[in-house]
Amino acid sequence: xxxxxxxxxxxxxxxxxxxxxxxxxxxxxxxxxxxxxxxxxxxxxxxxxxxxxxxxxxxxxxxxxxxxxxxxxxxxxxxxxxxxxxxxxxxxxxxxxxxxxxxxxxxxxxxxxxxxxxxxxxxxxxxxxxxxxxxxxxxxxxxxxxxxxxxxxxxxxxxxxxxxxxxxxxxxxxxxxxxxxxxxxxxxxxxxxxxxxxxxxxxxxxxxxxxxxxxxxxxxxxxxxxxxxxxxxxxxxxxxxxxxxxxxxxxxxxxxxxxxxxxxxxxxxxxxxxxxxxxxxxxxxxxxxxxxxxxxxxxxxxxxxxxxxxxxxxxxxxxxxxxxxxxxxxxxxxxxxxxxxxxxxxxxxxxxxxxxxxxxxxxxxxxxxxxxxxxxxxxxxxxxxxxxxxxxxxxxxxxxxxxxxxxxxxxxxxxxxxxxxxxxxxxxxxxxxxxxxxxxxxxxxxxxxxxxxxxxxxxxxxxxxxxxxxxxxxxxxxxxxxxxxxxxxxxxxxxxxxxxxxxxxxxxxxxxxxxxxxxxxxxxxxxxxxxxxxxxxxxxxxxxxxxxxxxxxxxxxxxxxxxxxxxxxxxxxxxxxxxxxxxxxxxxxxxxxxxxxxxxxxxxxxxxxxxxxxxxxxxxxxxxxxxxxxxxxxxxxxxxxxxxxxxxxxxxxxxxxxxxxxxxxxxxxxxxxxxxxxxxxxxxxxxxxxxxxxxxxxxxxxxxxxxxxxxxxxxxxxxxxxxxxxxxxxxxxxxxxxxxxx
Numbered sequence: 023x024x025x026x027x028x029x030x031x032x033x034x035x036x037x038x039x040x041x042x043x044x045x046x047x048x049x050x051x052x053x054x055x056x057x058x059x060x061x062x063x064x065x066x067x068x069x070x071x072x073x074x075x076x077x078x079x080x081x082x083x084x085x086x087x088x089x090x091x092x093x094x095x096x097x098x099x100x101x102x103x104x105x106x107x108x109x110x111x112x113x114x115x116x117x118x119x120x121x122x123x124x125x126x127x128x129x130x131x132x133x134x135x136x137x138x139x140x141x142x143x144x145x146x147x148x149x150x151x152x153x154x155x156x157x158x159x160x161x162x163x164x165x166x167x168x169x170x171x172x173x174x175x176x177x178x179x180x181x182x183x184x185x186x187x188x189x190x191x192x193x194x195x196x197x198x199x200x201x202x203x204x205x206x207x208x209x210x211x212x213x214x215x216x217x218x219x220x221x222x223x224x225x226x227x228x229x230x231x232x233x234x235x236x237x238x239x240x241x242x243x244x245x246x247x248x249x250x251x252x253x254x255x256x257x258x259x260x261x262x263x264x265x266x267x268x269x270x271x272x273x274x275x276x277x278x279x280x281x282x283x284x285x286x287x288x289x290x291x292x293x294x295x296x297x298x299x300x301x302x303x304x305x306x307x308x309x310x311x312x313x314x315x316x317x318x319x320x321x322x323x324x325x326x327x328x329x330x331x332x333x334x335x336x337x338x339x340x341x342x343x344x345x346x347x348x349x350x351x352x353x354x355x356x357x358x359x360x361x362x363x364x365x366x367x368x369x370x371x372x373x374x375x376x377x378x379x380x381x382x383x384x385x386x387x388x389x390x391x392x393x394x395x396x397x398x399x400x401x402x403x404x405x406x407x408x409x410x411x412x413x414x415x416x417x418x419x420x421x422x423x424x425x426x427x428x429x430x431x432x433x434x435x436x437x438x439x440x441x442x443x444x445x446x447x448x449x450x451x452x453x454x455x456x457x458x459x460x461x462x463x464x465x466x467x468x469x470x471x472x473x474x475x476x477x478x479x480x481x482x483x484x485x486x487x488x489x490x491x492x493x494x495x496x497x498x499x500x501x502x503x504x505x506x507x508x509x510x511x512x513x514x515x516x517x518x519x520x521x522x523x524x525x526x527x528x529x530x531x532x533x534x535x536x537x538x539x540x541x542x543x544x545x546x547x548x549x550x551x552x553x554x555x556x557x558x559x560x561x562x563x564x565x566x567x568x569x570x571x572x573x574x575x576x577x578x579x580x581x582x583x584x585x586x587x588x589x590x591x592x593x594x595x596x597x598x599x600x601x602x603x604x605x606x607x608x609x610x611x612x613x614x615x616x617x618x619x620x621x622x623x624x625x626x627x628x629x630x631x632x633x634x635x636x637x638x639x640x641x642x643x644x645x646x647x648x649x650x651x652x653x654x655x656x657x658x659x660x661x662x663x664x665x666x667x668x669x670x671x672x673x674x675x676x677x678x679x680x681x682x683x684x685x686x687x688x689x690x691x692x693x694x695x696x697x698x699x700x701x702x703x704x705x706x707x708x709x710x711x712x713x714x715x716x717x718x719x720x721x722x723x724x725x726x727x728x729x730x731x732x733x734x735x736x737x738x739x740x741x742x743x744x745x746x747x748x749x750x751x752x753x754x755x756x757x758x759x760x761x762x763x764x
Contacts, residue, residue, distance in 0.1 A: 028058070028059055028060055028061045029059065029060050029061070029111050029112060029383060029384065029387055030060075030061045030108065030109065030110045030111045030112070031054065031060045031061065031062050031063075031110060031111065031112050031114060031383060032062075032063050032064075032065055032105065032108050032110035032112070032113050032114070032134075033047055033050075033051055033062070033063070033064045033065065033114050033116060034065050034066075034113055034114065034115045034116065034120045034123060034124050034127075035047055035064065035065075035066050035067075035115075035116040035117065035120050036066065036067050036068065036116075036117060036119050036120055037066055037067060037068035037069070037070045038064070038066050038068075038069065038070030038071065038072040038073045038076070038083070039068070039070035039071060039072070040070075040071060040221075040248070040275045040277075041221070042141070042197075042300070042301035042302070043116055043117055043139075043141040044070065044072055045072070045301055046141075046174070046197050046198070046301065046375075047064065047116050048072045048075055048076055049198060049200060049372055049375075050198070050372075050375065050376060050379060051064055051076060051079075051081045052075075052076065052079040052081060053372055053376045054376060054379075054380070055079060055080050055081050056079070056080075057376070059380070060380075060383070062081055062082075063081065063082040063083065063084060063108060063110075064076055064081060064082070064083045064084070065083075065084045065086065065101070065104060065105065065108070066083065066084070066085055066086070067085075067086050067087075067088045067097070067101075067119075067120075068085070068087075068088055069085050069087070071277055073085070084104050084108075086100050086101050086104060087100075098126075101123065101127070102127065102130050102131070105127050105130075105131045106130065106131050108131075109131065109134075110131065110134045111134055111135065111387055112134055112135045112136075112137060112383050112386060112387060113127060113128070113131070113134050113135075113136050113137070114137045114139060114172075114383070115136070115137065115138050115139055116139040116141070117139065117140075117141060118140075118157050118158060118161050119157060120139075121138040121139070121140075121161060121168070122157065122160055122161060122164065124136045124137075124138070124168075125164055125167050125168065128167075135169040135170075135386040135387055136167070136168050136169050137168065137169060137170045137171070137172060137382060137383065137386060138165070138168045138170070138171040138172065139171075139172050139174075140171065140172070140173045140174070140178050140182055140298070141174050141178070141298050141299075142178055142296045142297065142298045142319070143175050143177035143178040143180075143181050143295075143296065143297060143298045143318065143319035143320070144177075144181050144295045144296050144319075162182075162185050162186045162187065162460075162463075163186070163460075163463060165182070165186065165187040165188060165191075165460070166188050166191075166458060166459065166460055166463075166465045166467060166468065167465075167467055168191060169191070169386040170191055170192075170193060170382050170385070170386050171187060171188075171191050171192045171193070172192075172193050172194075172195045172379070172382060173192055173193070173194055173195075173298065174194070174195060174196055174197050174298050174299040175194070175196065175298035175299040175319050175320035176194060176320055176323065177298065177318075177319040177320050178298040178299075178319065178320075179192050179194055186460040186463055187460075188439060188458050188460060189439070189440075190439050190440060190458065191458075193378075193382050195375060195378040195379055195382065196299050196320070196369070196370055196374075196375065197299045197301055197304060197370065197375060198370060198371055198372035198373070198374060198375025198376065199301075199304040199305055199307075199308045199366050199370050199371065199372065200308075200372055201308050201363070201366060201367055201371055201372075203280055204279075204280060204283070204305045204308035204309050205280075205308075205309065206308070206309055206310030206359060206360065206363045207284055207309070207310065208310075208356065212287055212352050212355050213242070213286075213287045214240055214241050214242055214287060214348055215241075215242045215243070215244055215285075215286040215287050215288075216231075216235065216241055216242070216243055216244070216286065216287065216288045216289075216290050216314075216344055216347075217243070217244035217245075217246060217285075217286040217288070217289055217290065218231050218243075218244070218245055218246070218247075218289075218290050218291070218292060219246045219247060219279070219282075219289070219302045220246075220247050220291075220293075220302065221247050221248060221249045221275075222247050222248060222249025222250055222253050222254045222257070223249050223250065223253065224253065224294070225293060225294060225295060225296045225297075226247075226292065226293055226294075227292040227293060227294040227316070227334070227335065228245060228257050228292065229257065229260060230292045230294075230316075230334075230335050230336070230337045230340060231243070231245070231290055231292045231337075231340070232257060232260050232261050232264065232266070232270070233260075233264070233337035234290075234292075234337040234338075234340035234341040234344060235266055235269065235270065235341075235344075236264040236265070236266050237337065237338065237341035238341050238344045238345055238348070240348060241269070241344055241348065242269050242270075242271070243266075243269055243270040243271070244270070244271045244273060244285070244286050245257070245270060245271070245272050245273070246273045246274075246275065246276070246282065247273075247274070247275050248274055248275045254272075258272075279302075279305060280309075283305065283306055283309040283311060284309070286311075287311070287312070287347075287355075288311060288312040288313070288314060288344070288347050289302060289303065289306035289311050289312070289313045289314070290313075290314050290315070290340070290344075291303055291313070291314070291315040291316060291321060292315075292316050292340065293315075293316055293318045293319070293321070293334075294316070294318065294334050294335060295318060295334075296318070296319070297316075297318040297319035297320075297321060298319045298320065299319065299320050299324065300315070300319065300320075300321055300324065303315055303321060303324050303325065304324060304366055304370055306362075307324070307325075307362035307363060307365060307366050308362075308363055308366045308367075309359075309363070310356075310359030310360060310362060310363045311359055311362065312330070312347050312350075312355060312358050312359060312362070313325055313330060313362060314330045314331075314332065314340065314343045314344065314347070315330065315331055315332075316331070316332055316333070316334045316335075316340075317331050317332065317333055317334060318334055324365075324370070326365055329343065329346065330343055330347075402430050402431060402481075402482040402483060402761065402762070403431040403433060403479055403480060403481045403482055404430050404431060404432050404433065404481060404482065404483050404485065404761055405433050405434075405435065405476060405479055405481035405483070405484045405485065405495075405498075405506065406420060406424070406432065406433065406434045406435070406485045406487055406491075407435050407437070407472075407484065407485070407486050407487060407491040407492075407494045407495045407498070408420060408434065408435070408436055408437070408487035408488060408491040409436070409437055409438065409487070409488045409489070409490040409491050410436055410437065410438040410441050411434070411436045411438075411440070411441030411442070411443040411444050411447070411454070411456075412438075412440070412441040412442060412443075412626065413441075413442055413595055413625065413626045413653055414595060415513075415569070415677075415678070415679030415680070416487065416488055416513045417441065417442075417443050418443070418679065419513075419546075419569050419570075419679070420434075420443070420487055421443045421446055421447055422570070422572065422750060423753070423754065423757050424447060424450060424452050425446075425450045426750065426754040427754060427757065427758055427761070428450065428451065430761060432447075432451070432452040432453070433452065433453045433454075433455070433475075433479050433481065434447055434452050434453070434454045434455070435455045435456075435457065435472060435475060435476075435494070436454070436455070436456045436457065437457050437459045437468070437490055437491065437494060438456070438457070438458070438459055438460075439456045439457075439458040439459075440456060441456075442653070444456070453479075455471075455475055457471055457472055469497070472494060472497070472498065473497075473498065476498045480506075481506040482506060482507065483506055483507050483509060483761050484498060484499065484506040484507070484508050484509070485509045485510075485511060485761075486508070486509070486510045486511060486540075487511050487513075488511070488512070488513055488514075489512070489526060489529045489530055489533065490526075490529055491511075492510040492511070492512070492529075492533055492540075493529050493532060493533060493536075495508055495510070496508070496533070496536050496539055496540075499539050500539070507541050508539055508540050508541055509540065509541060509542045509543075509544060509760065509761075510533070510537075510540045510542070510543045510544065511544045511545075511546075512543065512544070512545050512546075512550060512554060512676070513545075513546050513547075513550075513676050513677070514547075514550060514674050514675065514676040514697070515547060515549050515550045515553055515673070515674060515675055515676050515696065515697040515698075516530070516550065516553040516554055516557070517553070517673045517674070518673070519531070521598075521599075521673050521674065522674075530557075533559070534557055534558040534559060535558075537558075537559050537560050537563065538560075540560075540563060541563070542563055542565050542760065543559060543560060543563045543564055543565065544564075544565045544566070544567050544760070545564065545565070545566055545567075545676070546566075546567060546568050546569050546676050546677040546698075547566075547568070547675075547676035547677045547697050547698040547701075548566060548698055548701060549676070549697050549698050549701075550676040550677075550697065550698070551564050551566060565760065567753060567756045567757065567760075568677055568698075568702075568747075568748055568753065569677045569679055569682060569748065569753065570748055570749055570750035570751070570752060570753030570754065571682050571683060571686045571744050571748055571749065571750055572686075572750045573686055573741075573744070573745055573749065573750075575658055576658050576661065576662075576683050576686035576687050577658070577662065577686070577687060577688075587618045587619065587620045588616060588618060588619045588620070588665045588666075588726055589619075589620055589621075589622055589663060589664050589665050589666075590609070590612070590619060590620075590621050590622070590664065590665065590666045590667075590668060590722060591621070591622040591623070591624070591660065591661065591664040591666070591667050591668065591684075591689075592605045592621070592622075592623050592624075592667075592668045592669070592670060593623075593624045593625055593657065593660075593661070593667075593680045594624075594625045594628075594669075594671075594680060595625045595626040595627055595628070596625060596626065596627030596628050596632055596635065597627075598672070599671055599672060599673055599674040599675070600625075600670065600671055600672075601670045601671055601672035601694075601712070601713065602623070602628070602635060602638075602670070603638060604670045604672070604712075604713055604714070604715045604718060605621075605668060605670040605715075605718070606621075606635075606638055606639060606642055606644070606648070607642065607715035607719075608668075608670070608715040608716075608718040608719040608722065609621045609642070609644055609647065609648065609719075610642040610643070610644050611715065611716065611719035612719050612722055612723060612726075613644055613647050615723065616723070616726055619647060619726070620647055620648075620649060621644075621647055621648045621649065622649050622651065622660065622663075622664065623648060623649065623650050623651065624651045624652070624653070624654050624657065624660060625652070625653065626652070626653045627652075628650055628651070628652055628653075629650045629651070629652030629653075630650055632650070635650065636650070657683070658683075658687065661683055661684055661687045661689060662687040662688070662689070664684065664687075664689045665689070665690075665725075665726070665733065666689070666690055666691070666692055666722055666725055666726070666733075667680065667681070667684030667689045667690070667691045667692075668691070668692050668693065668718070668722065669681050669691065669692075669693035669694060669696075669699065670693075670694055670712075670718060671693075671694055671696045671697075671712070672694070672696070672712045672713050673696060673712070674696070674697075675696045675697035675698075675699065676697045676698065677697065677698050677702065678693065678696075678697060678698070678699050678702065681693055681699055681702050681703060681707075682702055682744055682748055684740075685702070685703070685706065685707075685737075685740035685741055685743060685744045686740075686741055686744045686745075687737075687741070688734070688737040688738050688740065688741045689737050689740070690706070690707055690725055690733055690734075690736045690737045690740065691703055691706070691707035691708075691740065692707060692708045692710065692718065692721045692722050692725065693707065693708075693709060693710070694709070694710055694711065694712040694713075694718070695709045695710065695711060695712065696712055702748065703740070703743075704740075704743050706736055706737075706739045706740035706743055707736065707740060708721040708724065708725065
């Protein structure tokens with residue numbers, strides 16, 4: 023059997039001038055070429071110093087030779103011609119501009135796989151003007167089209183996920199340092215020269231470095247790099263005003279940094295933002311130098327020494343770290359340098375970077391071009407279109423319905439990616455597909471895939487689940503020429519459109535005009551039905567099907583560890599709708615008279631990493647009373663352990679699942695009068711006005727002051743109400759009848 027053909031890999035980058043990204047690309051291209059298995063070339067828009075180095079290593083380079091910034095048509099035509107001639111299997115973009123170009127080239131070059139490369143942890147696009155901001159926005163909008171996205175830092179990955187990049191396509195491949203080239207050389211004499219290497223740009227924050235040098239009289243400084251002349255002049259003026267101009271040596275950028283590192287005694291990185299994985303930090307560490315760095319990007323992870331990491335812009339802390347280095351003996355500096363080199367050798371070598379990159383390239387090359395749905399033996403193919411399958415009452419109810427109706431053929435399309443209910447749905451035989459659309463950002467590729475899947479499934483019934491799912495179902499109905507009976511399911515109340523996100527409000531308004539296409543509009547809340555009918559949704563099509571609760575799953579007899587303290591719980595994801603601030607303010611009032619009370623908070627985003635939440639808890643002084651558990655899989659047991667369950671929602675609730683679940687567990691409920699909460703609770707708990715922490719606290723205190731037996735009796739009444747009015751069995755009967763009525 024002949025060996026597989028080498029992968030044709032084309033790197034695409036703006037230029038090959040001095041820069042950390044360029045040096046990493048050169049290192050990667052050279053190594054992949056020397057190892058075989060890849061046919062590597064580098065396509066660049068502008069010439070640069072690294073071009074000769076690549077060619078000497080046998081890497082083919084192609085300069086498009088863009089004449090100036092505004093040469094667009096001619097440049098793009100030359101780029102297309104070059105790339106079509108190369109016919110790559112994979113185009114690997116480096117940095118924002120090149121990533122976009124790689125994507126635009128894809129349909130023009132035989133549809134190669136596209137890998138994006140991100141090399142920062144926080145874009146400085148705002149400093150580029152209108153075009154820079156537009157470029158960044160386009161990258162965020164189009165990131166879902168990339169087959170894979172490689173970030174060179176953990177901080178970069180997190181930052182771009184936060185701006186809409188698809189998390190499931192992002193891989194971390196840290197930069198690789200050439201430990202043979204960047205050697206550790208023993209110094210006969212240790213001096214006092216601190217150096218900063220990087221382009222002269224505000225991102226590098228040379229100002230903090232200069233101010234720190236002024237606080238350390240025995241220190242000498244070296245500033246190495248090219249950049250904006252006005253910025254450089256401002257730095258020199260600052261040095262003169264501080265009286266340290268004679269202690270600073272200015273040097274231009276150098277091609278061979280291996281000759282530069284031995285000329286100073288400690289590397290300093292003062293970057294204020296944007297740093298992903300700093301090459302100069304890694305290279306200096308490989309050379310056995312002490313390193314001091316600002317806490318930006320992955321610098322702290324790379325340095326791995328809290329004594330030599332300082333807060334951004336804190337020149338006093340930097341000066342302190344510099345003095346600590348100067349106070350070290352020659353042996354101590356040598357030991358620190360050896361430790362730095364060992365860390366690079368163990369974690370950040372070129373071999374590791376190349377291996378990880380090879381894995382990503384091969385994975386996208388081998389990825390199947392399409393998915394073919396498979397069908398079960400159900401009576402009817404039902405297509406459920408939902409916004410997502412993550413944590414939430416709507417998602418849980420969808421899963422329960424599908425699980426309870428196994429005689430149908432269920433296909434679930436989630437507009438967004440992943441979610442905790444994907445595997446439970448598959449476990450009960452449902453076919454689940456994720457369009458991986460970034461939240462609130464429509465994607466053409468996702469829409470095309472949606473239509474293709476719907477066409478292959480040919481559903482007898484299409485059920486839109488939540489607003490965006492309903493709109494997706496409408497689009498399928500329109501583009502598939504009437505295929506399938508269309509049903510909407512709306513799962514929240516609608517007090518004021520201004521309280522909704524801008525995109526959601528637009529979808530809600532659109533559905534008002536599209537409701538003639540729906541055969542039935544189901545609601546899980548009486549109030550929600552009235553509110554939507556008031557803005558134009560068809561009253562004649564309304565069908566009310568409340569949520570149902572599995573009384574075996576939600577039971578007061580669950581094995582739960584009872585706490586010696588009174589426990590009050592508030593469950594739900596961290597959103598404005600759930601109004602955690604009001605709950606916490608009420609908690610602060612409660613502990614004044616019941617200091618032994620503890621508050622259990624559970625939900626997505628409700629954990630110690632939520633700075634907004636933890637800051638509020640600290641300001642209220644209730645840290646010892648509040649337990650942030652985040653997302654949990656054992657909610658029935660936690661619910662059963664409570665003395666009181668609270669729903670503090672300010673708006674948006676339709677049928678509140680957490681209220682019904684607590685009642686099913688025999689737990690007394692205090693809730694705000696939102697949606698159909700009053701209908702669910704009846705007279706078994708206490709209702710209060712929304713956004714009123716005092717009233718919420720008073721209601722909780724009233725229940726806490728009751729004898730435990732009386733409070734438990736109220737809880738038992740709540741469980742009985744759920745059993746009589748909101749059982750899962752009755753809800754399944756309603757949905758089965760609705761889906762089977764063809």
